Amino acid sequence: MVDDSGAPRVEIKDPDAFKAANKRWVEMLRNHPVTGEGLPALGTAVLVNVINEAGTLPTKNFRSGRFDHAQAISGETMAETIEKRNGITTEACHPGCVIKCSNVYHGKDGNFLTCGFEYETIWAFGAHTTIQDLDQIATLDKMCDDFGLDTIETGVTIGIAMEGGMIPWGDGQAAIDLLSKVGEYAPEGKIIGNGALFTGDALGVDRVPVVKKQALPAYDPRTCKGVGVTYATTPMGADHTAGYGVTANILSVGGTIDPHKNEGNIELSQGLQIATAAVDAAGLCLFVAFAVLDNEDGLPTIAQMLNARYGLNLTPDDILELGKSILRNEKEFNKKAGFTEIDDQLPEMFNEPVPPHNVPWDFTIEDLQKTLNF
Numbered sequence: 001m002v003d004d005s006g007a008p009r010v011e012i013k014d015p016d017a018f019k020a021a022n023k024r025w026v027e028m029l030r031n032h033p034v035t036g037e038g039l040p041a042l043g044t045a046v047l048v049n050v051i052n053e054a055g056t057l058p059t060k061n062f063r064s065g066r067f068d069h070a071q072a073i074s075g076e077t078m079a080e081t082i083e084k085r086n087g088i089t090t091e092a093c094h095p096g097c098v099i100k101c102s103n104v105y106h107g108k109d110g111n112f113l114t115c116g117f118e119y120e121t122i123w124a125f126g127a128h129t130t131i132q133d134l135d136q137i138a139t140l141d142k143m144c145d146d147f148g149l150d151t152i153e154t155g156v157t158i159g160i161a162m163e164g165g166m167i168p169w170g171d172g173q174a175a176i177d178l179l180s181k182v183g184e185y186a187p188e189g190k191i192i193g194n195g196a197l198f199t200g201d202a203l204g205v206d207r208v209p210v211v212k213k214q215a216l217p218a219y220d221p222r223t224c225k226g227v228g229v230t231y232a233t234t235p236m237g238a239d240h241t242a243g244y245g246v247t248a249n250i251l252s253v254g255g256t257i258d259p260h261k262n263e264g265n266i267e268l269s270q271g272l273q274i275a276t277a278a279v280d281a282a283g284l285c286l287f288v289a290f291a292v293l294d295n296e297d298g299l300p301t302i303a304q305m306l307n308a309r310y311g312l313n314l315t316p317d318d319i320l321e322l323g324k325s326i327l328r329n330e331k332e333f334n335k336k337a338g339f340t341e342i343d344d345q346l347p348e349m350f351n352e353p354v355p356p357h358n359v360p361w362d363f364t365i366e367d368l369q370k371t372l373n374f
């Protein structure tokens with residue numbers, strides 16, 4: 001908890017201009033179906049059924065894009081459970097948010113179990129490991145919060161432990177017992193706590209979904225190629241938030257690009273990685289991107305808010321240039337740290353076609369290098 005008593009208010013250089021831009025901004029967020037309806041109602045878990053339906057919900061360590069038990073771990077089931085147990089379905093993670101995609105999830109006993117229960121977490125501990133019990137997944141989420149672990153990395157790691165025979169597939173109680181070893185500093189906990197690649201190496205597992213040693217998130221790159229290009233090429237390692245190609249690939253936000261074909265997806269990822277670097281630097285939550293991509297005055301409104309706050313004269317092009325310069329710096333950092341174009345690829349396991357659409361990953365190294373070549 002941060003104690004802000006006695007702290008000065010944030011200085012706004014031109015309060016009237018800021019108010020006017022902010023009014024337009026809030027309208028835009030409230031009027032968009034994703035930021036105004038889907039996220040407030042079901043949180044990011046709204047995506048479980050959508051992504052499963054699209055055949056791109058990675059299941060049993062990326063063996064399929066469909067999970068037979070998706071409904072049991074869906075946003076709809078989560079919201080019903082929260083309501084039944086008097087939790088909170090629509091909550092802001094900070095006081096100024098108008099989207100409010102967060103939540104408070106209570107256990108069977110009606111007491112607090114976890115909060116900020118998200119799609120990525122539900123996928124990583126759910127479809128990826130084939131655990132179907134939402135309460136067990138919520139318990140694993142809470143344990144990660146307590147231990148300070150990332151839920152995507154840890155969920156993928158638990159799946160690798162299943163792949164390596166440490167615990168059975170789909171066994172939620174065994175996953176809870178294994179994860180508790182991290183808090184006990186037990187030898188198995190030291191392996192698991194070091195992430196997916198470390199665990200795969202320790203158990204002799206070849207099938208480990210990582211890029212630059214970071215675990216892949218909740219969209220199969222073979223059937224959502226825009227985000228796959230981002231996983232491969234972002235300087236941060238497999239990170240969907242660096243260029244969320246799910247927008248045009250699956251959600252028809254900011255246009256439509258075929259998620260199964262290579263055409264157009266390098267360009268999609270490039271545009272999104274530039275815009276995302278800029279949105280992140282502006283201090284905005286990434287979820288505003290849905291409304292920004294579908295509104296011509298999205299980027300200009302961000303420019304107006306920044307100008308009013310700091311007394312600047314930025315244009316939308318300046319903001320995009322800012323995004324490019326951030327990515328150039330990150331690439332330069334990686335180069336000096338020893339990364340090469342070989343690291344901008346997905347692991348071999350993705351060369352296999354994935355059901356139900358039976359699409360492989362087949363971008364060349366040369367093609368992928370075009371993504372951040374500016």
Ligand code: SF4
Nearest residue numbers: 093097099101102285
């Ligand atoms: S700031 Fe972003 S993550 Fe937090 S509740 Fe709002 S939309 Fe959700």
